[in-house]
Structure formats: structure tokens, C-alpha cells
Amino acid sequence: MNLSTIRELYKEPACSHNAGKKDASCPRPTPGKAAGGCSFDGAQITLAPITDAAHVVHGPIGCVGNTWNNRGSLSSGPRMNRMAFTTDLNNNDVVFGGEKKLYKAVREIAAKYSPPAIFVYQTCVTSMIGDDLEALCKAVSAKAGVPVIPVDAPGFTGTKNFGNRLAGDSLLKNVIGTREPVTYHPFNVNLIGEFNIAGELWGILPLLDRLNIRLICSLSGDARFHEVAMMHRANVNMMVCSRALLNVARRMKEKYGIPYFEGSFYGSGNTSEALITIARLIGDEGLIKRAEALAVEETARIAPRLEKLRERLSGKKALLYTGGVKSWSIVGALQELGMKVVATGTKKSTEEDKARIKNLMGEEAELISEGAPRKLLEVFKRHGADILLAGGRNQYTALKARIPFVDVNQERHIPFTGYDGHVRLAGAVAGAIESPAFRMARTPEPFGDPL
């Protein structure tokens, strides 16, 4: 990947922490400090949920070995994306270049599996030995008769978030707008940054169906390649998560005039707001009315169940450490349960996210920009919190410290979206706080000081 492209992408103007700054760019990692995944990781996370495409990692074994089928992005149909394809470079390839091997690998996949498209991921090693991904993809695509999409996001270009953006960039260049829907529909939406973790998309789809809104593509949870290709026919884009895919929404606005907004399906309040906003941006009066009615009806439907949980949770204190949109939307969802959110993580949040957090939690809200385990534990203790909601990497640290924990990141197994998802979230939080095992863990040993 050429360096000027990298630098340019680093300066995504719509990213609000870049806005207005002269030499702005995304944050870079600090050497020697525990850090998250690389750009390759980010790119793969973004695209691998496209279920019917083949995904080939061009690099040494570990890059795919360590990521293979590890995230809970579920598919309602094809499972091509569960196959781990890699060129598994060896010493020789590093010396003589890996292009031939990649060429053969792609031909082999095209011939034997005939997927609608093949994504090819660059990694650090293949980028450094100078394999020309773009040219190669073009050549092999012509020969094999299937779109071969280069994803030039080698890990060393930066963080996971940056990789999300590079993946988005590749879709804009190579996929979006290359196909037309067969039938006309008046109301179409894309959900950008919805990854269908634990099937969360399926908590939303029936709601859209009831409003007669057609989902063209969820980028990329449970997506099909051709859905991505038709994304340009949506009436509105909703940014569900990961501000890093913002470049997709922004460029689609410039290029196709599709308006976008940022919303969330966590919490019933946010869900209602999101549905109504979609309707408003589509701009159909009848649709807006129906969305409003649906919100009222659904809220009333879950109210009795939510009320019971609210009785158990009200007044309890939560510490939240997650990224982007979730950093404010889950705050709202917990507050609706009568809980107090004592602090929230803002590592991956934009200035806008932070403003929303302050709006919800008050000016004095504690924002944690750095989530080292010790720091989290310190904040937890200082506030006398009752539960930590965070990602899998913090899970066992929390449990060691006898802190009730709920996973709200990619390893969660319970879908939290939509109205029913809100009840489930409340149930999971209550369950963790009230677990008898935790109560026991917090009671001192019965035998006093051991000898």
C-alpha cells in the first residue's frame, strides 16, 4: 500500500476528532503499551461477515490461524466465510515473492467453490516483500471471471479502527454501486457497522419488516456480496457502530446523495429513536406515523417485563467500558433501567460520542480514555460499582477481582438489540449482579487467617 494513501486516509475529515485540527490524524499506538488489534484485523472483522464470499489471507500462517471463525458474526445462509483460506507463506515465498502462490490460490478457489466474490487480504509480510495486490487481483479476476477484491490493509499501517476504514475504502472503490436491485421498493435502508454479533441483526429485521422498510444491506453482518454491491440504492444510511466506517456513509452521501445518521439499537429508547429517524429521513408521512406507533406499541409490550427487572436493578451502579456508539447507547439503556453509570470508556469514542455521554451522564461524568485492567479496577472500587460491562479481554481480569461482568463486545452470546434485546440486557446484568457464586466470592473465607 502506498504511503500517501495511508496518510490521506488517516485524515478522514468527517471524523470529529479530526475536524478543525490542522495536522489532525487518527491516534497512533504507543510502543510498549498493551494495544488492540492491527489494521488487517480491523479490515477482516469488517468484511469477513460477508457470508457468501471467500476470504483469502495472503500472508504467513498466524494471521489467519489466529482469527479463523473467532467472532460471533452469524449467518442465516451461506457459510463460505467460515473457511480459512491462506497462502501460508514460507521462507522461499518471502525471498522470491508470494504473487504466484496467491494467483494460484485464487484460481483454485474460483474454480472449486465458485463464490460470488473473493476478498484478498494483504498482511504485513506480503506488503513488505512488495506483492502488488491490486494488479494481481485485477489480473486474476479477469482470468477467473469473478470479482477479486483487494483489501490492502497490512497490520503495520495502524490500529484496528483504521483497518475498518481501509476495508470501507476498498468496498467504495470496488464493490458498492456495481449492481442494481431487481425490484423497486419505496423505502430502503442500509445499516452500516452492524455485524450481527450473536444474531443482533435479527432483533432488528422484523421491526423493519413491520414498517415495510427494505434492508438492502447490513454492512456487514449476515451480508451477501451482492447486497453490498447494491448499497447505493438505499434511501438512508444508518451508522450503527464503529465510527471507523464513517468514510462509507460520508462518501455515499457525496456520491449518491444518501443521507446518514448515527443511531443505536441498544435500549428501547434508542431503538425507537432509530426507527423514527429512519422514517423521517426517508421522509414519508405515513411511514413516520407507523414508526411512531410501532415504538409506542413495542415499548408498551415489553414494559411489564422491563419493570420487574427495573425493580431489581434500580439504584445499582455500573461501570461501562466499550467502544464507539456503545459508549453512549448502552449508557442510555442502563439508565432506562434505573441504574447509575458511574463511568464509561471513551477510547474509541469521537468528540460527538463524548458530547452525547455528557448529555446523558452529566458534565461531571467520568470518562476513561485508557482501559488498562488496573485502571478499570481502580475506578470500579472508587465508585463502589456493582457491575462491569466490557469486552472479552477484560472479562477474566474482572472476574479475578470478584467483579460481576457482562460481555457487551464481540464475544457476547446474547443479542442485546431491539426491544427484546433490552430485556435480555437487563436480565444479563441482573443475573450477573445476583449470582450466588459472586456473593460467595465476596464473602471472606470461613477459616480466618490460615496458618
Add this chain to the structure above:
Amino acid sequence: MTEQLKVRDHNELFHLEEYQVSRDKKKEFEKGASPEKLAETRAYTCSEDYLKKNFDRKALTINPAKACQPLGALLAAVGFDGCMPYVHGSQGCAAYFRSHFIRHFKEPFAAVSDSMTEDAAVFGGQKNMIEGLKNAYALYKPKIMAVSTTCMAEVIGDDLNAFIKNSRKEGAVPDGLPIPFAHTPSFVGSHVTGYDNMMRGMLFHLAQNVKATEKDNGKINIIPGFDGFTVGNIREIRRILDLMGVDYIILGDNSETLDTPQDGEYHMYYGGTTIEEVAQARNAKATFALLPDSVEKSVTTLMKDDWGQPFEASIVPLGLSGVDNWLMKVSEITGKPVPKALEAERGRALDAMTDSGYYLHGKRFAIYGDPSYVEALVDFYMEMGAEPAHIVVTNGSKRWGRALQKKLEGSDFGKNAKVHHGADLWHLRSLMIAEPVDFLVGNTHGKILAREMKVPLIRLGFPIFDRHHLHRYATFGYQGIINILQWTVNTLLDDVDNKAGDFNLDFVR
């Protein structure tokens, strides 16, 4: 009383009408193949013709069964007291390794990287190294920092020895801080090679100023190896040696740090081999490695050439003859007899083997994983009368493959088995279609394959993400025999019950 919260899972949800509607709508965008075409393709991938084509595949690896070197290096490094694994390279690799271990051991796992970027790719990684070591030391206060490399640093050709010297010169870390290192390029070898290289780095560095004494100190050293069951196994080996009254040092004891008690604290460092112990290890009577593939080159040369110590690395203490042979070897070298208590344990293991024999005898199985584990498990299952059919090992050498093949040919139970070194799990699929087996042995990655082939998966290997607590059990020693049998037979019996019609649901098995 808490209200029962009913959560429907997707298996149920998809049968509801509202979801069926959503699904049907998707079809318009799918342009997928027709069900007939799909069935046809699947049938083709099950044909003999495809089997041949599959094995002709050279440029593409599908569903690999190995990981990369630095991952193994990290597991070796955390076995030392106060050691922070430090990955010299781009940040992603280290993040992957951490999540891997967190998911397998269900424990926090600390490791840092110096986050090399495109500048480092052009100018080399020395700047990152100096800054990284400085930050990591200031932030995490380790007693040792163990540096391994990722592919990126290796492609650039960074010289760790020089970089670390320069970091010291620049005052990034205190003079006395040990910084062992290992070059661990992943386009060579696999995670077991990485373990080997890092273990050598640790032992070499931490003992380099220790003089050899004339007389040994009577202890033996144990090197556990890259082992997904390391927690249970190290504890079991300790227990056995204690019973025998043998004085020992575990080199790279990660059993504590990967299984910290719940005491209300988060321990970044917990237990592990101390620097003093490594110094003593230098003058031990002998060194035993429990898994030969994890000490194949580096450590072996160190022990033989530099330390001049008797080195025993060919016996895995797994399975009846494995444990027997290992105990006899320990006994022979230390002069300590095998005590009565172990004899009784052996009797119990044998008892378990005869109890379960009926359900394993004549059963055919496929297995994949790391060479030493695979070989030891195959030996053990053959002791039970089971018959290996397909043995797939991605990271075994040709020599190893040939030797195992030869051994199998000489055995009644193994004579129909074939060893496929360098193969992946997609090859294994073809093999299992051509010649079906009764069960599959391997790590979590075999889950989908086992489902497709409708056979039970016995989880033995690394990584195991989808089951809890296995790493806390021993697979070594006589106790390990009982554990492995327990998993294997009961998983097979679950399968019998699941597949049984109503007429075969016996209470006694």
C-alpha cells in the same frame, strides 16, 4: 425468587414466521446457486476425483492446524517469574496471541508489542524497540522482559541482540534487567518451534553467567513444552515427582500464572520459575522435556552443547507405556524407586482402561494436532484397541512422519493408518469422506468438520475455546489416562444415546 428470563436462541427464532419473511426477502439480493447446484457441488467435493485434486493443492492452505512461532514463544515466556512477553513487530500479532490465550485458559494474559508501523518498515524497528522497552518497563515493572519477533521484524531483518544493547545504552531499561530474546519468524516452523526458540533464549540468557560445577546438585529439570493442558499437567508432574521424593525444577512453569486463584486481585505476574532456579538448573543432574516437538532444536543444542547435561526428550508421559517408561527413566537417572502409591495409581489407570475397553476396541478414529501430542495419543488409543485411520499434522517434519508411519505399520491396530504431515483440515475432510471414522480427536477447529461428518469430537489439543476447564486437568501421568478415557468414552456414550432410537436407551453402559 428471580423471574425466569426466556431467551430464544436462533435455532428457534428462525422457525418463527417473522424471521422466515426476512429471510425470503434476502433471496432477491443473494443470486446464490440453486439448491440443486449446491447439492451437486457438495457431492463433487465428496468424490474420489476431488480427493486427488485436494491433495494436489499446493498454493493454498484451507483451515490450517497450526499457529505461528511467537505464539509459542509467549507461552514459554510467561512461565518465568515476573516476566513480561514483549513482541517486537506490528501490534496486531500480539493482540491476537493475547486473545488466543485468554480464550483458551479463561485467564487474563499480559503481553505487549512495540507497534511497528510503516515508518519502521522503511527505517527498521530500533526506534520502536527503544521506546517500547522504556514504556513497557515503566508501565508494568517486570523482572524480566522476553523479546520475540513477528514476521514483519524478521522480513526487515532486525538484529535483536544489537537493538537490545542499544536500548540499554540509551538508558531505556535498567542495566540489570534481563532481556532474553528469540527470533521467531513464522514463515518457518510453527508455534512449537517458537516455544523451543524462546525457551532457549530464556535459559541461555538467565544462566549465561552461571559456572558449571564439578558435581551436579542432584536435581532434575523439567521442560513442559507447548501444551494446552499445561496447568493440569505441570501440577500432575509435580505431584508425581514429590511422591517419588525427586528434587526438581520446572523450567517455564506457567501453571500458576495461567490459573490464578480468585482472591479479589488481578495479578499481572503470578508464580513461575525464578531466575535463581534457572541458575540452579544449570547444574542439575539431567533435563527432561515432556514434549519432544517443543524442544526439537534450540533447547536440545543448548542442553547438550552448552550445558553438557544428560537430556531426555523422547518420552511423553502419556498413556500406559508412556508413563511407565518415563517413570523408569526418571528413576534410573535419579536413583529413586517408583513408590507403592504410584503403583496403586497405575493399577487404577489399568482398571479404568479395562472398564472402558469395550467401547473403544476396534473403533476407528482420525486425529490432528501437534506432532508429539498426536503421536502419544495415537499410542495410547492403540493401547485401548482403537485404530487410527487418518493422522493429520501440519507442523510435523517429514522425518517425523516417516518414523511414525513405520511404527504404525508394525502394529496390529495401526497398520491401516496413514500419516499426512503438512496437511490441513480440509485435506482431513476429504480423507474422512473417503474412509469414515467413528470419532475425531483434536482442538476446537475441528468442530465444523465433526458436525459435517456426524462424528463426536474429543477435544484434546490447543486451542480449545468452546469448552471450559479442560486445561486444569492432567493428560499426563496415570491420572491423565483416566481423564482422557473419561472424556473419550463418555463423549462416545453421549453420541450413542443421542443417536439411539427409543429402544436402545439403556440405563447401563
